[in-house]
Amino acid sequence: MTVSKDVSGGVALWRRIADAIRLDIVGGKLASGDRLPTEALLAERFSANRHTVRRALAVLAEEGVVGAEQGRGTFVRSARRLSYPIGRRTRFREGLRGQAASLVSQSLSHRIENATAAVAAALGLKPGAKVVRTEGLSIADGRPISRSTTWLPYRLFPDFAERIAQLQSTTAVFASYGIDDYARASTRISARHADVEETKLLGLAPGAILLVSEAVDVDSAAIPISYALSRFPAERMELVV
Amino acid sequence: MTVSKDVSGGVALWRRIADAIRLDIVGGKLASGDRLPTEALLAERFSANRHTVRRALAVLAEEGVVGAEQGRGTFVRSARRLSYPIGRRTRFREGLRGQAASLVSQSLSHRIENATAAVAAALGLKPGAKVVRTEGLSIADGRPISRSTTWLPYRLFPDFAERIAQLQSTTAVFASYGIDDYARASTRISARHADVEETKLLGLAPGAILLVSEAVDVDSAAIPISYALSRFPAERMELVV
Numbered sequence: 001m002t003v004s005k006d007v008s009g010g011v012a013l014w015r016r017i018a019d020a021i022r023l024d025i026v027g028g029k030l031a032s033g034d035r036l037p038t039e040a041l042l043a044e045r046f047s048a049n050r051h052t053v054r055r056a057l058a059v060l061a062e063e064g065v066v067g068a069e070q071g072r073g074t075f076v077r078s079a080r081r082l083s084y085p086i087g088r089r090t091r092f093r094e095g096l097r098g099q100a101a102s103l104v105s106q107s108l109s110h111r112i113e114n115a116t117a118a119v120a121a122a123l124g125l126k127p128g129a130k131v132v133r134t135e136g137l138s139i140a141d142g143r144p145i146s147r148s149t150t151w152l153p154y155r156l157f158p159d160f161a162e163r164i165a166q167l168q169s170t171t172a173v174f175a176s177y178g179i180d181d182y183a184r185a186s187t188r189i190s191a192r193h194a195d196v197e198e199t200k201l202l203g204l205a206p207g208a209i210l211l212v213s214e215a216v217d218v219d220s221a222a223i224p225i226s227y228a229l230s231r232f233p234a235e236r237m238e239l240v241v
Numbered sequence: 242m243t244v245s246k247d248v249s250g251g252v253a254l255w256r257r258i259a260d261a262i263r264l265d266i267v268g269g270k271l272a273s274g275d276r277l278p279t280e281a282l283l284a285e286r287f288s289a290n291r292h293t294v295r296r297a298l299a300v301l302a303e304e305g306v307v308g309a310e311q312g313r314g315t316f317v318r319s320a321r322r323l324s325y326p327i328g329r330r331t332r333f334r335e336g337l338r339g340q341a342a343s344l345v346s347q348s349l350s351h352r353i354e355n356a357t358a359a360v361a362a363a364l365g366l367k368p369g370a371k372v373v374r375t376e377g378l379s380i381a382d383g384r385p386i387s388r389s390t391t392w393l394p395y396r397l398f399p400d401f402a403e404r405i406a407q408l409q410s411t412t413a414v415f416a417s418y419g420i421d422d423y424a425r426a427s428t429r430i431s432a433r434h435a436d437v438e439e440t441k442l443l444g445l446a447p448g449a450i451l452l453v454s455e456a457v458d459v460d461s462a463a464i465p466i467s468y469a470l471s472r473f474p475a476e477r478m479e480l481v482v
Contacts, residue, residue, distance in 0.1 A: 011252060011434060011448030019434050081431070086482050187482040190322070191432035191450050191475040193252060193260045207252030209432050209450055234432040241327050241428040241482050 017056035100140035110161030130154035258297035341381035351402030371395035
């Protein structure tokens with residue numbers, strides 16, 4: 001717990017300043033390589049003191065969005081958000097191809113559990129049916145871009161967790177089970193603040209926003225094969241339909 | 242500006258408590274009619290004092306998400322989020338049909354302006370081309386659910402603004418120009434905090450999250466006819482693909 005004076009309705013002024021600058025960059029008002037207005041001008045624009053502006057710039061610098069250059073000022077870096085295409089044929093790795101030099105998927109943990117009502121409904125199972133639950137983290141060029149929890153019918157994929165840890169790709173694991181094609185049945189998109197665990201795992205500043213997608217994939221016979229709850233840092237990812 | 246002691250990383254504890262409870266409701270851990278844990282239990286769960294928990298509950302009560310009942314405790318109300326379907330054929334009013342008893346679209350203002358680079362690119366125009374810009378607000382059952390800014394080629398729709406004020410429906414205005422069918426070419430979805438104006442117009446608590454969609458619609462000859470930037474309060478709306 002720290003004490004802050006610049007709080008209005010639960011979001012500190014430094015965070016709102018950082019958001020506004022990020023928005024200027026995403027919206028094209030500021031392009032990569034542009035010099036940011038001086039601290040004095042930013043302080044005036046946001047009715048803030050320079051200490052507050054400096055804190056906002058420090059957070060943006062930490063995220064790689066801006067960089068200070070000795071004696072020259074603060075410049076916009078090319079930290080563009082990645083675009084993840086959502087459609088009938090949604091593939092995470094394919095969708096991000098060409099947008100990142102490296103894309104690593106980590107399998108954090110897995111367990112067998114009984115489906116809650118929500119998971120059972122999504123997968124067309126009876127509540128309490130056995131499901132495999134895997135926890136994963138995806139990292140693009142060193143920046144975590146997705147934290148996902150996936151449930152699958154245990155009956156169809158008893159050792160899904162072991163295979164995903166080895167193959168790193170959901171598509172590859174499905175193929176190993178003889179499923180050569182699968183399709184996105186539905187995607188529900190919402191947004192919320194990251195919780196403490198997500199903030200830590202995704203390397204975010206506390207209070208960062210997540211885009212949340214709840215997706216059901218089905219096989220060629222329209223049988224649900226996975227239900228995934230994915231959290232994407234809004235400052236790093238956008239979804240394109 | 243107020244002073245808050247419960248700030249961690251720019252988001253006050255009361256706001257994070259409210260987010261967590263909202264998440265429990267959306268995620269199905271708490272259903273409509275369920276009694277919330279007592280203030281003492283919530284205070285323990287979030288390592289907060291009871292004053293902070295009370296503030297979180299007051300905000301949720303104001304939003305209609307929970308309600309306190311004299312001598313009985315605090316209960317979950319059925320303030321479910323509306324689902325807005327996004328697809329090839331995306332229609333705002335049609336998509337929300339059955340989810341709200343009343344849906345009012347207000348035309349706030351309009352003007353003719355020269356397209357910025359981003360607007361021109363979205364509409365396939367030359368930068369600086371004349372565009373109609375309209376500002377709108379949509380309200381479902383008394384709750385604002387969308388604040389949108391729409392740009393259209395002036396050449397095609399010189400008096401779009403006047404017609405939308407009268408007809409209230411984009412589909413109806415397009416029909417009045419002889420466009421009987423149109424389709425969604427692309428939708429880009431991101432999320433950020435609401436700014437001061439959006440907070441006020443949408444009737445949100447400061448620091449609320451918006452889902453932002455940038456959408457281009459095209460006519461049957463694939464000519465771009467509108468570019469809309471819509472902001473939906475994440476606590477009231479979700480997008481379904």
